[in-house]
Amino acid sequence: xxxxxxxxxxxxxxxxxxxxxxxxxxxxxxAGGMGVLGALYFTPEELETxxxxxxxxxxxxxxxxxxxxPASYEGAHFAPDELVGRLRSMIPDGHRAFVENLLTRxxxxxxxxxxxxxxxxxxxxxxxARPQVEVALRHPIAxxxxxxxxxxxxxxxxxxxxxxxxxALASTPRHALKQVEVGVDVVVAQGTEAGGHTGxxxxxxxxxxxVDAVDVPVLAAGGIGNGRQMAAGLALGAEGVWTGSLxxxxxxxxxxxxxxxxxxxxxxRDTVRSRSWTGKPARLLRNEWTQAWxxxxxxxTLPMPLQFMLVSDALRRIGRSDAAELATxxxxxxxxxxxxxxxxxDVVYGLxxxxxxxxxxxxRLTAD
Amino acid sequence: xxxxxxxxxxxxxxxxxxxxxxxxxxxxxxAGGMGVLGALYFTPEELETxxxxxxxxxxxxxxxxxxxxPASYEGAHFAPDELVGRLRSMIPDGHRAFVENLLTRxxxxxxxxxxxxxxxxxxxxxxxARPQVEVALRHPIAxxxxxxxxxxxxxxxxxxxxxxxxxALASTPRHALKQVEVGVDVVVAQGTEAGGHTGxxxxxxxxxxxVDAVDVPVLAAGGIGNGRQMAAGLALGAEGVWTGSLxxxxxxxxxxxxxxxxxxxxxxRDTVRSRSWTGKPARLLRNEWTQAWxxxxxxxTLPMPLQFMLVSDALRRIGRSDAAELATxxxxxxxxxxxxxxxxxDVVYGLxxxxxxxxxxxxRLTAD
Numbered sequence: 001x002x003x004x005x006x007x008x009x010x011x012x013x014x015x016x017x018x019x020x021x022x023x024x025x026x027x028x029x030x031a032g033g034m035g036v037l038g039a040l041y042f043t044p045e046e047l048e049t050x051x052x053x054x055x056x057x058x059x060x061x062x063x064x065x066x067x068x069x070p071a072s073y074e075g076a077h078f079a080p081d082e083l084v085g086r087l088r089s090m091i092p093d094g095h096r097a098f099v100e101n102l103l104t105r106x107x108x109x110x111x112x113x114x115x116x117x118x119x120x121x122x123x124x125x126x127x128x129a130r131p132q133v134e135v136a137l138r139h140p141i142a143x144x145x146x147x148x149x150x151x152x153x154x155x156x157x158x159x160x161x162x163x164x165x166x167x168a169l170a171s172t173p174r175h176a177l178k179q180v181e182v183g184v185d186v187v188v189a190q191g192t193e194a195g196g197h198t199g200x201x202x203x204x205x206x207x208x209x210x211v212d213a214v215d216v217p218v219l220a221a222g223g224i225g226n227g228r229q230m231a232a233g234l235a236l237g238a239e240g241v242w243t244g245s246l247x248x249x250x251x252x253x254x255x256x257x258x259x260x261x262x263x264x265x266x267x268x269r270d271t272v273r274s275r276s277w278t279g280k281p282a283r284l285l286r287n288e289w290t291q292a293w294x295x296x297x298x299x300x301t302l303p304m305p306l307q308f309m310l311v312s313d314a315l316r317r318i319g320r321s322d323a324a325e326l327a328t329x330x331x332x333x334x335x336x337x338x339x340x341x342x343x344x345x346d347v348v349y350g351l352x353x354x355x356x357x358x359x360x361x362x363x364r365l366t367a368d
Numbered sequence: 369x370x371x372x373x374x375x376x377x378x379x380x381x382x383x384x385x386x387x388x389x390x391x392x393x394x395x396x397x398x399a400g401g402m403g404v405l406g407a408l409y410f411t412p413e414e415l416e417t418x419x420x421x422x423x424x425x426x427x428x429x430x431x432x433x434x435x436x437x438p439a440s441y442e443g444a445h446f447a448p449d450e451l452v453g454r455l456r457s458m459i460p461d462g463h464r465a466f467v468e469n470l471l472t473r474x475x476x477x478x479x480x481x482x483x484x485x486x487x488x489x490x491x492x493x494x495x496x497a498r499p500q501v502e503v504a505l506r507h508p509i510a511x512x513x514x515x516x517x518x519x520x521x522x523x524x525x526x527x528x529x530x531x532x533x534x535x536a537l538a539s540t541p542r543h544a545l546k547q548v549e550v551g552v553d554v555v556v557a558q559g560t561e562a563g564g565h566t567g568x569x570x571x572x573x574x575x576x577x578x579v580d581a582v583d584v585p586v587l588a589a590g591g592i593g594n595g596r597q598m599a600a601g602l603a604l605g606a607e608g609v610w611t612g613s614l615x616x617x618x619x620x621x622x623x624x625x626x627x628x629x630x631x632x633x634x635x636x637r638d639t640v641r642s643r644s645w646t647g648k649p650a651r652l653l654r655n656e657w658t659q660a661w662x663x664x665x666x667x668x669t670l671p672m673p674l675q676f677m678l679v680s681d682a683l684r685r686i687g688r689s690d691a692a693e694l695a696t697x698x699x700x701x702x703x704x705x706x707x708x709x710x711x712x713x714d715v716v717y718g719l720x721x722x723x724x725x726x727x728x729x730x731x732r733l734t735a736d
Contacts, residue, residue: 003733172637192560193570201636202561202570204591204600205701209636223572232572232600234733235726268569268577269540333573358603359734365371365602366727 001352003239004217005186008165009034009062009142014240015230015351016188016219017344018066018145022050022057023252027344029061036064036145040123044131051139064143064167065136067129070280071149073304080127084309091310094299099314102292106323111313122312124278124305126152137162145188148197148280149175156183169221171199171206173213180214187214188242191222195245195332197282198222198273204236211237225334227354231362245332250344258324260341262287268336276328279307283332288325289318369720371607372585373554376533377402377430377510382608383598383719384556384587385712386434386513390418390425391620395712397429404432404513408491412499419507432511432535433504435497438648439517441672448495452677459670459678466667467682470660474691479681490680492646492673494520505530513556516565516648517543524551537589539567539574541581548582555582556610559590563613563700565650566590566641572604579605593702595722599730613700618712626692628709630655636704644696647675651700656693657686 003014015033019025025035037054039047047065054063078086123129133155136144144151144159145167159166160183167186170176176187189210191203199206203222211218220233221242233241248255248263255263262285272286276293279302284290293301301307311328318326342350371382380400387393393403405422407415415433422431446454491497501523504512512519512527513535527534528551535554538544544555557578559571569577571590579586588601589610601609616623616631623631630653640654644661647670652658661669669675679696686694710718 001734172635191570191572193573199637201701201704202559202591203572204559204570204597205561205593205636205704208594208596209705223570225573226576228576228604229572231603231730235599235603235730236596237726237729267540268573269567333569336569336573337577356734358605359730361605362599362603362727362730366369366724 003234005219005240008185008217011062013348013352014219014234015348016064016240016242017247017348018242018244019247019253021247021252021254022054023254024247024250024344025063026054026057027250027252028247028348029058029063031345031348032061033348034062034064034143036066036143038066038147039129039132039136040066040068040147042123042132044135047132047135048138051136051141055139062142064145065132065139065141066145066147067132067136068123068147069126069129069149069151069155070124070304073125074306076126083125083127087306087309091302091306092299095302095310098297098299099311102289102326103314103317103323106288106321106326108314108317108321108323108326111317111320122308124308130155133158137164143167143186145169150179150182150184153182167219169197170210171201173206173209176210176214176218180216184216186217186219188219188221189238190242191220192273193283193333194222195271195283195335196330197278197280199281203233207233207236207238222332223334225337227351227356228358229334230351230355231358244330245334246338246347247344248331248335249338249341250347251341252344256319256327259285259327259329262324262327263331263335264339264341266331266335266338268333271331271333271335275301275307277308277311277330279304282330284328285331285335287328289328371602373587373608376553376585379430381716381720382587382602383716384432384608384610385615385716386610386612387615387621389615389620389622390422391622392615392618392712393431394422394425395618395620396615396716397426397431399713399716400429401716402430402432402511404434404511406434406515407497407500407504408434408436408515410491410500412503415500415503416506419504419509423507430510432513433500433507433509434513434515435500435504436491436515437494437497437517437519437523438492438672441493442674444494451493451495455674455677459674460667463667463670463678466665467679470657470694471682471685471691474656474686474689474694476682476685476689476691476694479685479688490676492676498523501526505532511535511554513537518547518550518552521550535587537565538578539569541574541577544578544582544586548584552584554585554587556587556589557606558610559588560641561651561701562590563639563651563703564698565646565648567649571601575601575604575606590700591702593705595719595724596726597702598719598723599726612698613702614706614715615712616699616703617706617709618715619709620712624687624695627653627695627697630692630695631699631703632707632709634699634703634706636701639699639701639703643669643675645676645679645698647672650698652696653699653703655696657696
């Protein structure tokens with residue numbers, strides 16, 4: 001297969017795989033696609049470790065790094081050294097009490113002597129994402145992606161100066177145009193069915209609009225879990241596909257076992273767009289956590305990054321407890337068809353095989 | 369083009385066009401697709417007139433009729449002759465007052481001596497849809513479609529006894545299986561981006577699941593507005609496409625002028641899934657009507673068919689007033705790309721031409 005993005009990156013397959021797990025990133029790149037590591041959860045030091053590992057395991061194939069530099073968030077004007085403290089003071093006591101009551105009701109024990117406790121801000125802001133970008137650019141990455149809107153123009157310039165292409169996620173044609181204005185090389189047009197932060201327009205409706213709006217190559221994201229969906233994405237005008245939820249259940253993924261089981265059992269109706277994770281709408285597994293935030297007792301969610309600061313320790317506690325009914329994570333609608341554990345390589349090859357079958361069938365339909 | 373549905377119906381193009389307007393139905397069938405008349409708003413006598421007109425104008429090409437026989441609704445156990453009265457008494461005064469206040473605030477005058485006032489139930493129930501089916505089966509229709517779940521088994525048998533194929537809309541694989549169990553010949557798998565009653569799963573995610581779940585041919589519905597989307601639908605495994613919103617703006621459509629202008633100006637973000645029309649979730653143009661039902665003063669919506677009974681006269685009053693900001697109608701996300709008025713025939717030919725272009729491009733991508 002050959003498209004503008006396979007040419008741009010020198011890859012065999014126009015398949016981009018977003019994952020927080022280095023093993024998945026390396027495996028997909030080795031299989032001919034492009035793994036993209038989500039940097040969000042890592043401190044700059046941790047990210048350095050992850051990328052060094054990938055460098056050793058990717059056999060010289062290209063890979064990317066994804067950061068979160070939201071175009072807007074609370075406290076953007078605070079100085080970096082007082083950011084966490086100032087933001088923390090903005091969280092109302094009523095919200096803290098709501099979260100604590102919810103956890104108590106579900107029997108979730110407190111964190112004790114947890115090394116990660118207090119890692120409440122992560123890479124959710126420009127200030128905390130920049131050090132991640134600096135680390136990433138010290139490695140031979142091929143792509144820097146921004147998950148929430150157009151990246152700052154100076155970051156795009158910096159990446160380009162390092163010979164690194166820049167991608168950004170868009171959920172409307174207007175977003176895509178803004179991204180191209182700041183110099184983005186690839187637009188990832190993401191439909192509402194995608195996991196994580198997502199807009200309202202479906203992939204089917206969105207892709208042609210973005211393709212028509214911009215000159216740069218477009219990747220189709222949201223609802224891409226098999227080769228028929230990959231063929232559909234390309235039929236809509238995309239030059240490749242961007243996948244995420246698909247990799248939650250592969251052998252290489254470090255998805256916690258309880259979460260993996262829930263994903264394997266879920267249908268496509270078991271996700272919901274909710275602000276209860278970060279304050280911006282994100283598609284999550286629908287469960288008692290997301291429902292609690294929609295209930296009458298809910299104090300309502302806080303703006304980014306306050307909501308994540310409010311809930312981050314709670315989510316960590318839930319993850320280490322038996323309260324699987326509260327375990328919260330981004331998940332797209334395609335989790336409904338993930339029902340077996342396969343290797344990342346098998347998933348990549350399966351996509352290609354099914355893509356070829358879909359193309360062959362299409363050819364037959366049109367032959368007459 | 370040749371698929372299982374073009375063979376089944378002896379049509380040239382696997383393009384199904386749902387419309388409440390007979391002119392659109394006849395034009396699409398004459399152009400090689402299959403027009404399907406939505407019977408909902410017609411009394412049996414009116415439907416007889418519409419179908420007689422289509423018979424004269426369709427040049428012997430096949431066409432279909434779409435009715436609404438919901439699997440569940442309030443008052444399903446009432447006798448037909450007391451249905452309207454019993455249902456009417458179930459509407460709370462507070463709901464009537466909310467609607468009346470909303471209209472007063474927007475300066476909508478009352479209806480005076482309106483022939484249609486009191487047409488509050490329409491074909492929204494089994495009892496009121498059956499006479500429509502009887503009328504339809506007296507005409508040379510090729511397809512009877514049911515818009516809300518599996519049609520009653522006896523209706524499927526009756527249609528088959530008349531040599532008429534039966535289709536039904538499904539928004540989950542489970543719905544599709546139920547429909548096949550009662551003998552449906554074609555499943556219309558409809559994604560959340562579609563106008564009108566719709567589920568939560570996107571077209572991209574839904575179609576392959578339904579195709580894998582059933583043996584009968586599947587049509588892709590929701591987000592199909594151009595030939596790239598048609599190619600995508602077929603790539604996903606569908607045998608054809610089912611379109612609706614696409615026909616709201618064609619020359620032949622009897623869409624009120626104010627509504628047509630709003631659709632031409634809308635983006636794909638200007639729709640919302642709302643219960644404010646019928647009591648079941650339906651995608652509508654997002655406006656002050658849908659927002660009012662989400663507001664704090666809203667009494668909440670009533671179950672089907674009570675909600676439509678509550679609001680039907682109000683919507684008729686709005687339609688005859690200048691309060692375009694309240695004009696409420698089903699609209700899918702593809703309205704974002706409807707920005708010119710074309711003939712139905714041009715739209716059909718445009719779909720085919722763009723489909724061919726998309727296929728050619730796909731072939732080039734895979735050639736290498």
